[in-house]
Amino acid sequence: MSSRLISWLLMAPGLLWLTALMIVPCLLIFVLAFFERGTYGGIDWSAATLENFARAFDHLYFSIFLDSARIALIATVIALLIGYPAAFAIMKAPERWQTSLLFLAILPFWTNYLIRTYAWIVLLNPVGVINNGLIYLGLISQPLPLLYNEFAVILGLVYNYTPFVILAIYSALQRLDPSYAEASRDLGASAVTTFIRITLPLTAAGVAAGAVFVFVLSIGNFVTPDLLGGGKLQMIGNLIYDQFLTARDWPFGATLSGLLIALMMIALFMQAVASGRARGEHV
Amino acid sequence: MSRLLHIHLGATFAFLYIPIAVLIVLSFNRAGLPTVWSGFSIEWYGRLAANPKILASAWNSVIVATLSTLIATVLGTLLALGVERAKPSPARDALLFAPMIVPDIVLAIALLSFFTLIKFTLGLHSIILAHVVFNIAFVCAVVRARLKGFDWSLTEASRDLGAGHLVTFRKITLPLILPSVIAAALLAFTLSIDEFIIAYFTAGAGQASTTLPMQIYSMIRFGVTPEINAMASIVMAVSFALVLLAQRLNRGRMPGA
Numbered sequence: 001m002s003s004r005l006i007s008w009l010l011m012a013p014g015l016l017w018l019t020a021l022m023i024v025p026c027l028l029i030f031v032l033a034f035f036e037r038g039t040y041g042g043i044d045w046s047a048a049t050l051e052n053f054a055r056a057f058d059h060l061y062f063s064i065f066l067d068s069a070r071i072a073l074i075a076t077v078i079a080l081l082i083g084y085p086a087a088f089a090i091m092k093a094p095e096r097w098q099t100s101l102l103f104l105a106i107l108p109f110w111t112n113y114l115i116r117t118y119a120w121i122v123l124l125n126p127v128g129v130i131n132n133g134l135i136y137l138g139l140i141s142q143p144l145p146l147l148y149n150e151f152a153v154i155l156g157l158v159y160n161y162t163p164f165v166i167l168a169i170y171s172a173l174q175r176l177d178p179s180y181a182e183a184s185r186d187l188g189a190s191a192v193t194t195f196i197r198i199t200l201p202l203t204a205a206g207v208a209a210g211a212v213f214v215f216v217l218s219i220g221n222f223v224t225p226d227l228l229g230g231g232k233l234q235m236i237g238n239l240i241y242d243q244f245l246t247a248r249d250w251p252f253g254a255t256l257s258g259l260l261i262a263l264m265m266i267a268l269f270m271q272a273v274a275s276g277r278a279r280g281e282h283v
Numbered sequence: 284m285s286r287l288l289h290i291h292l293g294a295t296f297a298f299l300y301i302p303i304a305v306l307i308v309l310s311f312n313r314a315g316l317p318t319v320w321s322g323f324s325i326e327w328y329g330r331l332a333a334n335p336k337i338l339a340s341a342w343n344s345v346i347v348a349t350l351s352t353l354i355a356t357v358l359g360t361l362l363a364l365g366v367e368r369a370k371p372s373p374a375r376d377a378l379l380f381a382p383m384i385v386p387d388i389v390l391a392i393a394l395l396s397f398f399t400l401i402k403f404t405l406g407l408h409s410i411i412l413a414h415v416v417f418n419i420a421f422v423c424a425v426v427r428a429r430l431k432g433f434d435w436s437l438t439e440a441s442r443d444l445g446a447g448h449l450v451t452f453r454k455i456t457l458p459l460i461l462p463s464v465i466a467a468a469l470l471a472f473t474l475s476i477d478e479f480i481i482a483y484f485t486a487g488a489g490q491a492s493t494t495l496p497m498q499i500y501s502m503i504r505f506g507v508t509p510e511i512n513a514m515a516s517i518v519m520a521v522s523f524a525l526v527l528l529a530q531r532l533n534r535g536r537m538p539g540a
Contacts, residue, residue, distance in 0.1 A: 003368060004369070006365075006368070006448065007364075007365040007366075007368040007369040008365065008369070009365070010361045010362065010364050010365030010368075011361070011362050011365035011366060011369065011375075012365075013358050013361060013362075014358040014359060014361060014362030014365075014419050014423065015362065015375075015378070017358060017415060017416065017419055018378060018379075018381075018382065018416060018419060018420070021394065021397075021412060021413065021415070021416050022381065022382060022385075022390065022393075022416050023378070024397065025390075025393035025394050025396065025397035026385075026389070026390075026393050028393065028396055028397050028400065029389070029392070029393045029396065032396060082295055082298070083295075085288060085291045085292075086291060086292050086295040088288060089288040089289060089291060089292035090292065092285065092288060093292075101292075103530060104296065105295070105296070105299070107523065107526060108299050108300070108303065110470070110473055110522055110523075110525075110526045111303070111477070111518070111519045111522045111523070112477040112496065112499070112515070112518050112519065112522065113477065113479065114477075114479055114496055114499050114500055114503065115306070115499065115515040115518060115519060116302070116303070118306075118499075118503050118507075118511065118515060119302035119303060119305065119306045119515070120302060121503070121507055122302075122305060122306060122309065122507055122512070123302055123305060125507065129305055129309075159298070159299070159302070162295070162298075162299070163299065166295075213384070216384055216386065217384075217386065219386075220386025220387075220388055220389060221386070222387070222388045222480055223479065223480070223500075227503060227504075237386065237388045240388050240389070240392060241388060244392050244395065244484070250392075250396060253392060254392070254396065257388070257389045257392055257393070260386060260389055261385070261389060264384065264385070264386070268384070
């Protein structure tokens with residue numbers, strides 16, 4: 001048997017599984033987007049239409065898209081601001097500690113997402129740990145409205161995705177040749193200048209990878225806005241959920257999902273461009 | 284400067300771990316009020332063990348995670364072995380990366396629509412089929428990372444000495460990649476047992492195919508209870524143990540890296 005044939009035989013079952021249960025269903029979503037809901041739910045296959053797309057760009061729904069993008073963007077920026085210095089600190093730590101520190105930073109990422117989100121309900125609710133603590137210390141007399149608002153949702157997203165940012169940026173820092181920064185220091189640049197002119201641009205690919213990950217997973221999030229937004233705050237994920245399980249308008253839900261996939265692809269494309277550029281500067 | 288960095292790292296770890304620690308501490312709280320401390324008790328753990336709904340959903344989760352992990356580990360490992368031998372293909376790499384980045388809710392509704400359209404009955408088996416999708420991609424990524432440093436001259440030597448493909452795989456390749464394969468399987472099991480949205484959409488109606496995360500979700504929607512704190516602590520302890528074991532097996536290489 002030729003080695004090409006063997007490699008195809010090895011790949012075939014896995015690739016078929018992904019095609020049948022990911023590619024085909026996602027293509028189906030794009031097809032559904034062009035039809036309308038039947039009178040009794042289900043799908044009316046009689047005529048294709050662009051009605052759903054017109055509806056998605058309608059003021060009401062479009063503002064949910066914009067809100068989701070804004071919340072995801074804020075969460076991304078905060079996660080980068082926390083994650084970059086944390087990754088940098090791990091990189092600067094003694095070599096024998098680095099693996100353990102990185103492992104500690106990633107570990108929460110591997111626990112149940114619902115539980116990590118629920119932990120913030122315990123902390124933030126009106127009779128929760130933070131409010132009770134502040135009242136006990138006499139700093140406030142009335143509980144602060146910490147839960148069921150945009151603040152709580154952004155906090156939840158940052159909490160859940162910061163570990164990944166640390167991982168992405170740490171890998172970029174690790175690939176970076178330390179002699180560049182040393183040369184810059186030897187030539188008289190300050191630590192801050194060296195960081196801004198040398199280290200940051202050369203780790204742009206890691207920043208882009210982390211940012212895209214946080215942004216994409218945040219904008220399509222359902223659990224965090226649902227649990228920490230308390231139903232007052234709607235993001236695209238919740239809107240899609242409602243179209244499928246409450247309104248029973250699958251074609252419109254499919255349209256929203258299709259737009260979400262399109263957004264995701266734009267973000268991934270931008271990341272590819274950013275990391276390509278970062279690679280170009282290396283040479 | 285370096286002092287500031289240390290403080291920042293300390294604060295980041297506090298941010299990541301305090302919510303988890305609070306949850307665990309409160310799971311041993313005697314009072315029914317879940318957020319005010321009133322003495323040590325393991326009563327809530329006892330209540331969990333006596334709750335048939337929770338036990339049944341935990342069992343469902345174990346079935347789903349075990350079967351989806353087994354299928355995904357075999358297919359994902361074969362896929363990784365094939366990909367590392369084949370010509371590089373950006374399109375194929377994108378396909379293998381996609382399940383990790385597609386928003387859960389999109390994959391969930393896509394699968395629900397697909398299963399409904401082909402009139403496929405929903406239940407535990409459809410959750411398993413769905414979980415294999417992201418687990419294949421994940422196992423493949425972990426095993427590929429191991430194969431990157433693989434010395435292919437070892438398998439060539441085995442072939443030159445007259446061993447067939449299967450014997451070479453069984454005696455040379457498999458023993459060398461086995462720790463990574465097991466690590467990938469443990470991580471896949473963790474992902475599957477914790478996965479909520481895709482399971483929620485592909486489970487169909489009824490309590491029979493409720494998984495543990497679905498049960499946790501409905502309890503959280505109902506309100507904060509010490510029972511959830513206790514269950515959350517157990518679930519986290521199981522995940523931590525599995526990931527720790529995976530990390531040991533993978534020789535300190537970071538899972539997900």
